[in-house]
Amino acid sequence: MxxxxxxxxxxxxxxxxxxxxxxxxxxxxxxxxxxxxxxxxxxxxxxxxxxxxxxxxxxVVDNDDASESYFGKCLLTKLSNFYEQDSESTAATPNAGDLLPQHIRVIHYPDCQQLMFHMPRYAYDAGAYRLINNVTGELIENVRVRDHLSGGTQVLLNTLPYKPGFYTIEAVWPDGWTHQIRFIKFIEGYPEASYENPPRNVELAIKNQECHLMPAPIETIQEKKTVNQIKKPKPYPSYVHPPGNVTVIQNEKEYRTFDSNGVEIENGIDMKSFKKDLALKFGPVAEYTQDGRGGKIYYAENDLSMEFYWEFGGGNAVVVIDIPEEKYWEAQTKTPLAERYGFLSRMAERVIQDKAPGCHFQMYSNSISILR
CATH class of the missing domain: 2.30.30 (SH3 type barrels.)
Structure with missing residues (x-):
């Protein structure tokens, strides 16, 4: 072809x-x-x-020079478990079980790249392992699963020799039950961190996460109790607040605390005014942590403080910062959506001032890129 x-x-x-x-x-x-x-x-x-x-x-008219190693990322795109069409088995529940998204990982370092997955049970007696080029249909490799086993269930593949392209892996049991993994090998530098609204698997690959096919967690927003639901009267005049949990009610109008019995604790200070005075005196607060290629940014101004996840970018992107999408903003921050852009812009400008002088930022729906 x-x-x-x-x-x-x-x-x-x-x-x-x-x-x-x-x-x-x-x-x-x-x-x-x-x-x-x-x-x-x-x-x-x-x-x-x-x-x-x-x-x-x-x-592209230039030649695609052959190489022993190709350093682009691998992106997992689809996982399937099924019986081959010519299989004689009709078992409703296969003995081998399913290969699950959490069992497939892409490990990517600058000089090392592996794709690994765990067969659902001991696999020395499993059947064929096939690697297929999805463009040409070429059967690149057709061996036994055990030829790639590292232990009893783990299949370990060195993907550096794979040219950029589209691939399918099939691991087949003797009864025809098949685990199929589709993936794309990119040229070096892709996918880039400046990607706006990437699909879940692409987002995880950009962040160098290993399991690309894991579904997004279901976000639950707990309903916060009101003062009327919490507040209880003092049971007797000499009541003393017990040690233990404290409930805080905070919004743009008030800051109130209640002990474990629901009795309000008199703070003796207008916290809203106090915080505003601090912000006016000292300005916004920004703190940074780092863990490997990423970390967190804590940014606070006036009554609003937030933590943001950041990681080093690629290409022109020095750093990529995750931000709440518009549809989640008010629920997560309890502030009007109209304040979102201003708050996030000031945060990005502060990051540039502190950590990346001379750079500029680009805001997307769910991230900010600090660009050279």
Whole structure:
């Protein structure tokens, strides 16, 4: 099969501008829209095929020099468990069990890259292991699962020799029960941290997380009790507040505390005025922590304080800071949405002042990039 190398000129699917992909050298038409023509791509980031419109790509004419190592990231896109079509087994519940998202990891360091997964049970007697090029259909590797075992269940693969492209791994049990993993190997530098609103798996890959296919946690917002729900009268005149848990009611109008019995603790100070006086005197507060390639930023001004996760970026992005999306802002901060941009802008400017002089920032829906 003849292939062609394409450079992305406009962001398309999960592929950012500047990325280079090798696909089949055939122009096709979109069955759902006759006005769209382009190159078929076997995986658009979710394990499903799609089309790269002609207006979004240009052909790369330089040679793709062979190398022993390719340092681009691997992105997991889809996991499936199924019986092969020619399998004679009809068991409703396979003996081997399912391969789960948390069992598949991509480990990526500058000089080392591995894809590993744990078979659901002892796998020395498992069947075929296959590595397939999804563009050409070439069967790159066809061996036994045990040839890649490291221990009794762990399959360990060195992905540095894999050229950038689209791949499928299949691990098959003797009865035909199959674990299928689809992934994309990018050229070095992609996907970039400046990606706006990335899909979950791309976001995790950018952050160098190892499990790309884990679903997003369900965000629950606990309903906060009101003063009327908490407050109880003093049971007797000489009542003394007991040691223990304290409940705080804080909003833009009041700051009140209650002991474990619901009796209000007289603070003797207007906390709102006190905090505003501190902010006027000392200005906003910014503190930074680091753990490896990331960390947290604590930023406070007036009545609002927040923690932000940050990590080192790539390309022109020095640092990428996670921020609450607009739809979660008021629930998480108890402040009007109209104040969001100003607060986050001042935070970003403070980070630049403290840590990255001469840089500028770009705000996206769920992140801020500090750019050179």
């Amino acid at each position: 003849k292939t062609v190398r394409l450079k992305i000129t406009q962001h398309c699917h999960i592929f950012q501008k500047g990325n280079i992909l090798e696909v089949e050298d055939v122009v096709v038409h979109d069955a759902a829209n006759d006005d769209i023509s382009g190159y078929s791509v076997p995986d658009i980031g979710n394990g499903l095929p799609g089309i790269l419109p002609l207006k979004s790509v240009k052909i």
